[in-house]
Amino acid sequence: MRPIEPVSSWFRSLGRDGQDQDTMSTYAYAVLMLLGFLAKRGLDLASATETDLKEFRHWRTRTDKAPVQKPTWSKNSAAINNLYGYLKRTGVVVESPWRSDGNRGRRVVRDMRVRHMELEQYLYFRDVGFGGLVPDGGVDLSFRGWRPHRNRAVCEIALMTGMRIQEWSTLLLPELGLLGGQRPVTTDVDLSECAKGGYQRSVYVPRDAMELLDPYLLLERPHMVAAAQRTLRRKYRNLFVVDRVEADGRRVQGIFEGQRVSWMVKEMDPELRRLCVLETGDGLEPMALFLGRGGLMPTFSGWDRVRWRAWDRMKEQTGDQAMLLMPRRCWVYHDLRHTFALRLLIFLTRQALKDAETQELPMSTLLEHMLGNPLLSVQRRLGHERPSTTYKYIRYLKDPMQEVDAAFREWTAAGGASYTEIAQKLMGLEVGDASQR
Structure with a gap:
């Protein structure tokens, strides 16, 4: 019970501020851990x-025997930030050495641009651009691309799951049940x-x-792993070398930065996933799905290079059909996520209509079902925090430019009405009705 200054005075200030017991306990534990860490350094x-x-922070979140996860570290960070704020106010330190890892920048909200693919466009994108085939499905013997099977699988995973690039590009083998030569028919992946x-x-990965x-x-990845052994051995000390996989692939143990650590797979951050390899006895097996x-x-810039090479290849194809399948701007991986969202929303809405028609539901119930359940289902699958983000997809269910063309088709076919006549017609004003002018 000896007073430890200036920590004891800081705790008294917390009590005067009305902090509850749980917060005080959490803050105490975090600061005791910090004091012990500094004492070992003579500080x-x-x-x-x-x-x-x-x-x-690196020790607590990465190299401790039981690294803390993001929610716990957020509480530790708040405690240290509060403590050094107090020390600066009381003159113990001139400037706080603590720098919060939160994002204090002002968030700029932009309207979401949704661009999706039709089936023919997607197959052209996947098989011709990324897969190295010719438009009729044949093999292009002149194709000199790198890892077309990997790249086609990337397109399919992104489209069929709706994952963002930072999600599918950081997948690990155990998350899909692919360790030990196994391959489930379907699987679910917990994203966090x-x-x-x-x-x-949870993301569902279909058949x-x-x-x-x-x-x-079976064909590409084993060669990539074998070719990388010398490089991986050279980087051995900087890797997270896993020697034990537990709980059906949900937890791994190994050596990282000279310390033995244990991690839940779903709680590993992207940087740690990138360094994760399995010691098999016959070599190092990278645990990343896509190598x-x-x-x-690959890094994001590496995937961008793959995308631009695919775009250049698609542009090289000749013929009217190839031109019709190409947008004006280069496809991005996020367009596959938009395609997933729109196709799923259309399907669920049609199912809701069929169910309502079968059950002869009243119109009010039908509208609630259409505007509620399908959108909420898509929101959950996409991982949108707010329903308003998912609602933005509604405007893209129809092509507005096609509606404009249909609205004015009869006018242009009739010999070219002026814009004044078109406007008067749409406003219900006849040209000869002078009283309405």
Whole structure:
């Protein structure tokens, strides 16, 4: 019960501010961990630098025997931020060495641009651009692309699951049940650490997406792993070397930065996933699903290069059909997510209409069903935090330009009405009705 200054005075200030018991307990534990960390370095709160606190954060979240997860670290961060705020106000430190890892920048909200693919466009995108085939489905013997089976599987996974690039590009083998030569028919993946905003949700990977992985897993990936062994061994000390996989692939144990650590797979951040390899006895097996040169998962810029090479290849194809399937701007991976959302929304809405027609539901109930359940289902699958984001897809269910063309088709076919006549007609004004002018 000896007073430890200035921590005891800080706790008294927390009590005067009316902090509840749980918060006080959480803050106490976090600060005790920090004091112990600094004491091993011969430091205290006043002499600690920003580098020391960054290393404390790295230890707590990465290299401790039981690394804390994001929710716990957020509480630790709040405690340390509050403590150093108090120390600065009371003159113990001139400037706080603590730098919060939160995003304080002002968020700019832009209207979402939705661009989706029709079936013919998607097949052209997947098979011709990424897969190296010719438009009629034949093999292009002149194709010199790199890993077409991997790239086609990427397109199928992105389309059939609606995952963002930071989600599908960081998938690990155990998350899909692919360790030990196994391959389930379908599977579910729990997204958390790699999802946007940490919004946790479950993603269903259907049969077709799993089947399209087979050529890549059987033909390309083993060669990529074998070619990368020398590079992986050279980087051994900087990798997270897993030597034990538990709980049906949900938890892994291994050595990272000289420390033995244990992680739930779904809670591993993208940086740690990139460094994750399995020691098999016969070599190092990267645990990332999609590999690049060197045996590690490609970066975002690496996937961008793949996309632009596919775009250039699609542009090289000749013929009217190829031109019709190409948009003016290069496709992006997120367009596959938009395609997933719109196709799912259309399907669920049609199912709702059929169910309502069968049950002879009143119109009010039908509208509630259409505008509620389908959209909420899509929202849950996409991982949108707010329903308003999903509602923006409604405007893209029809092509507005086609509606404009239909509205004016009879006018242009009739010999070319002027814009004044068109406007008067649409406003219900006849040209000869002078009293309405």
